[in-house]
Amino acid sequence: MKKSTIFIFFVAILISSLPAFVSAEKYIINIKGDPRTPDGKIDLMYSAGLVTDKGTIESETKIDNDNGFFEIKNAVLDTDASFNYVAPFVQGSCFLHSYRVVRKNNRFEVSDGYRSDQDILIATNSTTIDLGVLKEDMSNQAMVDFDVPVKFLAEDLSGNWIAENGNYTKFTGMSNSFKSNTKYKLTLTTKDNEKIVKEITTGNYCESTRLIKRGSYFLAESFPNNSFPPIGFFRNIWLSILGFRMIVIIPLVVAILVIITMLFLIVKRKRA
Structure with a gap:
């Protein structure tokens, strides 16, 4: 017991x-x-x-x-x-x-x-x-829209790593890694190992920044609400002309010459 x-x-x-x-x-x-x-x-x-x-x-x-x-x-x-x-x-x-x-x-x-x-x-x-x-102190987004595939590396002006994308692509960037109204250095590396270094300044709180490259022409622009609206067909042509991209300019010149020739023939036929 x-x-x-x-x-x-x-x-x-x-x-x-x-x-x-x-x-x-x-x-x-x-x-x-x-x-x-x-x-x-x-x-x-x-x-x-x-x-x-x-x-x-x-x-x-x-x-x-x-x-x-x-x-x-x-x-x-x-x-x-x-x-x-x-x-x-x-x-x-x-x-x-x-x-x-x-x-x-x-x-x-x-x-x-x-x-x-x-x-x-x-x-x-x-x-x-x-x-x-x-x-939030990193509210902004940044990306690049290039005419050639590139690797993406973003650093602040002190050389500190901010964001990176190691894949080759024409449209690349990182989301919500950037402070507003701040300068950053972007290093874009092509498949030929050419390094393109550009500096961008982000916009106000929650604004996206896009760096565009067409030929030798570069353009940085910002948009509200972290949006990236499409560039559009005709604007793409205009940007390519500003960058002297022969792949766009030659067909455009040929098309203009064809139109002028057709108009000339139409006018000539009416006069005859």
Whole structure:
């Protein structure tokens, strides 16, 4: 009876300690934030959620563009799971905010998803994490529209790497990697290993910048809402003429000569 009593007592202790053990390994967390433009206006969102370095996990997401906030509710942070962190994100046309949340040192530590996880932004014991006002400092997009395939490399004027595309293509660039109203150096490398180095200046917040090359002619232009409207057929011809591209100029001259000849023959026939 004595051994039986000890066994029952041990089981009772184990059962009573189980909820505390589970709560120490699994946490239900809530995350919220307020995206804003540089001048403090509401920055419109179209998606938000929670992912891990191993995939997505379930959570309840609310986006409120009228009041300018998002919430990710009832997300399970399992410290025994195979993933190392959870990454809340919120995205709009001009921004993509991403963070890491880990359970470490008996607290939740939050770091910027684009920077080192050693740079702790928030350290809290609360399961409700308020990211506060979120402002995007890399809202702009840049691309090139060339007449030959090129590799794309963007650097700031101090030589720091910004963006890169190692494939040869006529239309290339990187999204949401550039600050507004800032100068950057673009190095475009052709298949013949010719390096074309150009400097561009990005536009205002959430404006795209496109560098066009037609022959020897280069043109940089900016558009609102990070858009890249089509150049258009006739404008392409005009840009090619400005760049003295013989592949366009010769057929155009031939077409003009044919039209002039036809008009001359028509006028001559009428006079006869």
